[in-house]
Amino acid sequence: MRSVAPQTRDRAATAAHLTVAVALSGALLATGMPPAWAGATAARPALVSTDKSPPQVRDVKFSRAFVAVRGLAVVPVRVSMRVTDPSGVRDDPHEMNPSPQLVLGPVPGHQSKLRPVLTRTSGTATDGIWSATVNVPSTWNGTVRIVSVGAMDKAGNELSTALSGARSPKLRVRGTHRPALTFQYSMLAGGGFRIHGRASFTDTGRPLSRQRLATALDSGCDFDGGAKNNIVTDARGNYEKRFRAGGPGDAGCVALIGGAAHNQRPAILAYRIASAPAYSVPAAAMLQAADLNGTATTPVTDNSWVALRPPQPCGPYASAKLRRADRAVQAMIGVNDRPTVIVNDVAIYASDGAQRYLRDVRRAVATCGHGWSIRASGVAGDESVLLRHREYIDYAQTNKDTYIVVARTGRAVVVVADTGWETADGHEALVRSLSVAAVRRAAVVNGR
Structure with a gap:
């Protein structure tokens, strides 16, 4: 996928960013539980420390307020957060519950959220800035926000908080000539199931012919390790994937993916998932x-x-x-x-x-x-x-x-x-x- 420069009315203003001070007062608990989507917290050794307070997030921001994207292109945008803590912020970017972390949404993908891999780009463990570059596709059309932040310090204190309203930085995206996937799920007579549909552009209806797509079975549908293309559409944009080992309750999914920004997973432009309906006779x-x-x-x-x-x-x-x-x-x-x-x-x-x-x-x-x-x-x-x-x-x-x-x-x-x-x-x-x-x-x- 190629990257394109955003079109704004005033290029000099594109460096403007949204800054949010997250006040860690009574609203933030030192032992706050991680959000449900983050999974179980990894086991960590007990540490004896006089530090009993969780890390403080001083600001969270996008590098720009607006981007315009067309078709299958992507636009790189940086997200960052400043985190401070006297005992030092634990730097675990690849844990099931990473530290530090931020989550974007709604975006195409599993649970309509994206948690980019953050890297400390300046400062120290006690006062540093962690950031990531994400590739923004046209299918983010609308408003995407930073919806939660979290971090753990070396003393074992943890911050996990949702952001909303004025505390939730936003990125406005004007996406045109957007791709989309239709999706159907059906059982196979000999066992297993198949997913099938069509890839096309929403404005013209023209097919995405010979387009590579990523599919996965059940737990693989979170694409946690990064989506990988494994099927190709035909000349009319139609696709099919059969999971003969799939059980009646298993999910199947398909994604149209783009290029990955540095240190990130491939961008997901479109995503569909389903499982067999629950059957019961009343x-x-x-x-x-x-x-x-x-x-x-x-x-x-x-x-x-x-x-x-x-x-x-x-x-x-x-x-x-x-x-x-x-x-x-x-x-x-x-x-x-x-x-x-x-x-x-x-x-x-x-x-x-x-x-x-x-x-x-x-x-x-x-x-x-x-x-x-x-x-x-x-x-x-x-x-x-x-x-x-x-x-x-x-x-x-x-x-x-x-x-x-x-x-x-x-x-x-x-x-x-x-x-x-x-x-x-x-x-x-x-x-x-x-x-x-x-x-x-x-x-x-x-x-x-």
Whole structure:
């Protein structure tokens, strides 16, 4: 990436900077905890000292008040802070909780913050200036502030404070012809997930073709060691990265990066991150007592009825790998003065898993036999099928029929089965009726 000089109305005025005196009075605690984004404080040896006060930050500033940046260019801007302490400021720039430190935001990147690596550029450990040069991209368009500062001294006293309002120095950025990334996250049928999207300029829509991008998996998405390019967009600006070892809850991210200033990580011009949505089936998605003539359901919390949750004749099916969550209930109701057991299962699938399951079960039942047959289609909406499973009960020397409706509503598969009682058959008419109510209830998982 190339650097460009900022355009201002008066170049002589660009050296103007913002200075903030941070008064370390009652608002600052000697034992203040580090901010959450900074992570755990590194273990440090106990020191015996008469110094019981934390370091004092005398001023914090940007080297200029305004920059203009276009496209993929970056503009170098210096940030600095003066820190004093009688026992000396601990100089640990690469710790998980560095000393001293300052944080900029909001900017593209992990948690929308940037913590540059500070180096003492003048003075001494007891009264010195620590600074860093950061490359400002066009995507910082707007106002970026120094939002927090921190430092530890050699006696073990620590300062950590947020800055806001007039105490928070600001840099105004006019960014034009800015790059951007679209982003989508989807699970893979064989396991893992992929991220994909398009890189382009926001004002013209023109693609960033053959543009190198950095991607990472889960904990690597903080780019703490610096982002590294590992994929390239195509001629239309489209990109894709597959993480076949990624788990359902893992995050994936992509970044457009620029050149790194001296002693700093590469500048992040655009950043996107996501993980799979949390999947759960609420109780409201299940058949209720009102659907069962007042009979309350009980949860199925073990592997009971697993062969019906959902049925997979001649399976298992590949779509099972996209199953993310399910809930099952059962109820014993009376039919013609005899008990029968109803099972209701609702499962949520990632991607097009629910559609795949319906396709899989139709094909399997049509060809595999083993007592399975299709009795009807469309009994609870267009994407539903009524199945019968006939099995021979040896000790009773008779056949027993279980009737099952499987249906899809959005990303969910709904199962309603009448398993009968002991050797007695289930009831086809009953599952036809209950399946309509079950599909209506399950639609809640799709926000309906």
